[in-house]
Amino acid sequence: MQKTKMNKISDSRGNLVSLESGKNIPFEIKRIYYLYGLNDEPRGFHAHKKLKQFLFCIHGACSVKLDNGQSETLIHISDPSEGIFLDQLIWHEMYNFSQDCVLMVLADDHYNESDYIRSYDDFKDYIIKERTIE
Numbered sequence: 405m406q407k408t409k410m411n412k413i414s415d416s417r418g419n420l421v422s423l424e425s426g427k428n429i430p431f432e433i434k435r436i437y438y439l440y441g442l443n444d445e446p447r448g449f450h451a452h453k454k455l456k457q458f459l460f461c462i463h464g465a466c467s468v469k470l471d472n473g474q475s476e477t478l479i480h481i482s483d484p485s486e487g488i489f490l491d492q493l494i495w496h497e498m499y500n501f502s503q504d505c506v507l508m509v510l511a512d513d514h515y516n517e518s519d520y521i522r523s524y525d526d527f528k529d530y531i532i533k534e535r536t537i538e
């Protein structure tokens with residue numbers, strides 16, 4: 405549960421980062437959404453049963469807390485060439501947004517509310533059930 409550095413192509417004109425399904429992004433991208441105009445209200449506070457995502461802070465900065473049910477990782481993200489892989493069943497919270505923060509998220513499926521686990525207690529229960537089935 406760490407940041408992944410993407411290849412950055414830089415020259416005198418600036419920087420370019422390319423994101424490609426099956427290459428540096430480990431899934432087929434079906435949806436892209438972005439968050440901006442964020443304030444001091446934290447976001448996230450959910451996990452996904454199946455959805456895989458890759459999160460980029462393409463402008464500004466913020467903090468991301470990841471929790472796999474066993475351990476927590478706190479990541480500060482501000483480099484647009486770094487992403488955070490949000491695998492399925494990772495509880496995530498985002499906060500400390502800079503005023504200019506823009507978060508871009510790539511996802512492997514369309515929006516589906518039934519894939520969300522929005523209560524931390526339900527998340528813990530779900531993980532215990534999954535491990536029992538395995």
Ligand code: TYD
Pocket residue numbers: 435437439446447448449450515
């Ligand atoms: P939500 O998942 O609560 O945002 P965050 O995790 O960033 O706090 O989503 C906010 C609202 O937007 C909620 O009503 C669901 C809706 N939504 C879509 O319609 N499509 C999407 O792709 C996403 C991510 C959210």
